[in-house]
Amino acid sequence: MKIEHFAVNVADPIAMAAWYVTNMGLRVVRKQEGGANTHFLADDSGDVMIEIYNNPPDEVPDYKNMNPLMLHLAFVCENPEQKRAELEAAGASFAEEVHIKDGSHLVMMRDPWGLAIQLCKRGNKMLKFQQ
Incomplete structure (x- = not known):
């Protein structure tokens, strides 16, 4: 087994994704506009990803x-x-x-x-x- 991604529920995935791209060298691999505004961000190896999203019914x-x-x-x-x-x-x-x-x-x-x-x-x- 290999880990694909680790996900976290955050308040502002759009701004957070932009910050991680600019400051941590991650890149957006996939994103969903609207709804949970899900962003999959990969590191420079392309082997590790995090998912950030906002799921209002669940607590951030x-x-x-x-x-x-x-x-x-x-x-x-x-x-x-x-x-x-x-x-x-x-x-x-x-x-x-x-x-x-x-x-x-x-x-x-x-x-x-x-x-x-x-x-x-x-x-x-x-x-x-x-x-």
Whole structure:
């Protein structure tokens, strides 16, 4: 089995999709205009996607008040300090920073809607496609 996508119910999928395309390097693979305004966003490998949508009958989680370790999107990032500054300039906020003994550097941020995103520079690379 291979994961196709991970989905989250969000308040404004149109604006959020645009932000992730501009600031996180994702690209829109498919979108539905109207209704839930569903957007499938792929990373640069094309192997990993997230789905963001707004389903009004269901509650949009209070991402801003969730502990970021409950739910976050993690991105491979070779320069977490630089990316943190770029994201803060684009409306994201800093949550925490961790350095692990294996050389990993993890920076937790929140996007402008409060969803936690983690910038991961791993001491020991974990994904096949990483160089």
